[in-house]
Amino acid sequence: MDAPQIVALQWERSSAASVTPKVTDSVEQSLGIDIGTQSVDIDAVANYMDSNATSTRRVGYGAVNLQRMEVSVTCDGSVSLDGEAMMWAEDETGIIECDREYDPATAPVAAAARANYCG
Numbered sequence: 001m002d003a004p005q006i007v008a009l010q011w012e013r014s015s016a017a018s019v020t021p022k023v024t025d026s027v028e029q030s031l032g033i034d035i036g037t038q039s040v041d042i043d044a045v046a047n048y049m050d051s052n053a054t055s056t057r058r059v060g061y062g063a064v065n066l067q068r069m070e071v072s073v074t075c076d077g078s079v080s081l082d083g084e085a086m087m088w089a090e091d092e093t094g095i096i097e098c099d100r101e102y103d104p105a106t107a108p109v110a111a112a113a114r115a116n117y118c119g
Helices: 021-031 042-051 108-117
Strands: 008-011 058-075 079-097
Touching: 021 058, 021 079, 042 058, 042 079, 058 108, 079 108
Parallel strands: none
Antiparallel strands: 008 079, 058 079
């Protein structure tokens, strides 16, 4: 992940003008999400690595499982709003040593980080 992900609601153009804070609050409560929440901060991993230097080649990573969900809201029985919620599950950060092997079955994100960035 090159940048943190942010929980968001994106409304279809035809629905956007009708969205009020009350609608947004209702969707947040229904889905159990908090609009604007940021995923793992990869800069925090980089700062930790900078302040804890070693001679071993290491890679810091941050990963999330992105999820999208169609959202449809009906207000007062007549106004229908359609959009999409973007969120994530299973966020993970870590630091790996490039000279160590990681089992894709038990540490898939670490194994992918090693394969993609340790070259």
